[in-house]
Amino acid sequence: MTRTSAAFKRRGLAFFRSKKALVHNAKAIMELASAKRLIAVVKANAYGYGDTWAATVLHDELGVKDFAVATLDEGETVRAAVPAEDCSVILLGVQPAFLADEMAEKRLAPVAGSFDWLLAAKKAIDESDKELPPLAIHLAVDTGMGRLGAKTRAELASMYNFVCAEDCFELAGVMTHFATADEDNQPYYDQQLADFMARVKGLSIPEKYWHVANSGSALYHHDEVPTDTIRVGSVLYGYNPALPDRTTPIDIQPVGSLVGQIWGVHRLLKGESLSYGATYTADEDQWVATIPVGYADGLKRTLSGMTVLVNGQEEKILGRITMDQIIISLNEPVAVGSEVTFIGTNGEKEIKIEDVADYGNTIPHELLTGISQRVPRVDVD
Numbered sequence: 001m002t003r004t005s006a007a008f009k010r011r012g013l014a015f016f017r018s019k020k021a022l023v024h025n026a027k028a029i030m031e032l033a034s035a036k037r038l039i040a041v042v043k044a045n046a047y048g049y050g051d052t053w054a055a056t057v058l059h060d061e062l063g064v065k066d067f068a069v070a071t072l073d074e075g076e077t078v079r080a081a082v083p084a085e086d087c088s089v090i091l092l093g094v095q096p097a098f099l100a101d102e103m104a105e106k107r108l109a110p111v112a113g114s115f116d117w118l119l120a121a122k123k124a125i126d127e128s129d130k131e132l133p134p135l136a137i138h139l140a141v142d143t144g145m146g147r148l149g150a151k152t153r154a155e156l157a158s159m160y161n162f163v164c165a166e167d168c169f170e171l172a173g174v175m176t177h178f179a180t181a182d183e184d185n186q187p188y189y190d191q192q193l194a195d196f197m198a199r200v201k202g203l204s205i206p207e208k209y210w211h212v213a214n215s216g217s218a219l220y221h222h223d224e225v226p227t228d229t230i231r232v233g234s235v236l237y238g239y240n241p242a243l244p245d246r247t248t249p250i251d252i253q254p255v256g257s258l259v260g261q262i263w264g265v266h267r268l269l270k271g272e273s274l275s276y277g278a279t280y281t282a283d284e285d286q287w288v289a290t291i292p293v294g295y296a297d298g299l300k301r302t303l304s305g306m307t308v309l310v311n312g313q314e315e316k317i318l319g320r321i322t323m324d325q326i327i328i329s330l331n332e333p334v335a336v337g338s339e340v341t342f343i344g345t346n347g348e349k350e351i352k353i354e355d356v357a358d359y360g361n362t363i364p365h366e367l368l369t370g371i372s373q374r375v376p377r378v379d380v381d
C-alpha cells in the first residue's frame, strides 16, 4: 500500500485518520446506549486526531451539537469550527473563576465545581464592563472521582438555586464522572450512579440536564445509562478504554494509524552496536533501517523494542528510541520509501493501539494525545 499524501512523503511520517470510522463509532455507541444526544469529547486535540476535524465531521455528518473540551483555549478552537448559533462547547476541566466573563463572552460553558466558584464567577461577570450573554453552567457532582463537584446534597442545592436565581447564569447541565466504568469494579460504579441519582432527583433537577456516561459507562453499563445523553471520547476514536482486553459489546473501528517511511537501509555487522547507550549489539551481520520518527513525535522511549510492521512482516525497534530517529530490524533489504506501521494494518497483520499501550505500560489515551504537532494528520477518506 503506497500513500500519496505530499505531507506524508515530505515528513516520512503521518497519523492517518478515517472520517468513516469516526462516524461509524459515534453511531454505534449511540445505538448501544440508546442515546439521542451525543456530547462529543474533543479535548486534547480530539485525543490527538485533530479537534477541528473531529468536531466538523461529527457536526456535518451526524448533526452533533454538543462538544466538550478541557481548557478555554481548546474551547475557542472548537467554537470556531462549528456553527455558533446551535452548538454548545463545554469546558470539562477545572477553570479559574476570574475568567467567567471571558467564558460568557465566548459562549463557553464551564463545569462549576463548588458554590464558591459560582460566587467568584458572578463577581467576575458583574465587574465586567461588557454587555454579556448569560454564562451557561454545568453543575458538577462529585460522586467518587474527587476532582471537582458538590460533595453534599446541601451544596448541590445551593449551587442549583443560585444558578437558577441569577440572571448572569443559565443552567445547561448537571453531571458526574465515573472513576471505574471501564474496570471490574461494579460496586464503585453502582455507588457513584446511585449517589448522582439520589442528588438530582432529590432536587427535582429535570432529566434533560443530566449527563454522566463516559465511554466505559456507555460500553459496559449501556443498560444503566439514566438519560438520553452520553458524553464520550475514546470510543469515538476507535479504541477500547478498558485494559487489558475486555471485549467491547460493539464493533468499534480504529480511526487512526501511525505510519512512517524507511529513509535509510544499511548493514549492521556482527559485534556492532547502535543508538544511545549502545544497548543493542548485532549477534550476526544484519539489515537495519532508519526511520524519521522519535519520542519528539510521541513514540515514547518506553516503546523501544516494540514490534512494527514492514511489508506485512514483523520487525523490531532496535536499541533506544531517540528524539527524531529510530532504527529497526529488517529480515531482508527493502526499498527506501517502504512503509513502517506503528499502529494500524500492514498486509495481513495489524498492530492495535491497545497492544502498543500495553507494551509501553500505559493507556491508548496517553499515547494518542502524545502524538505531537510535528506529525502531519492526513485524511484517508
Ligand SMILES: *Cc1c(COP(=O)(O)O)cnc(C)c1O
Residues within 6 Å of the ligand: 041, 043, 092, 177, 213, 214, 215, 216, 231, 232, 233, 234, 235, 241
Ligand atoms: C475525558 C472525559 C470524558 C470522556 O471520557 P472517555 O472515557 O474518553 O469517554 C467524559 N467526561 C469527562 C468529565 C472527562 O473528563
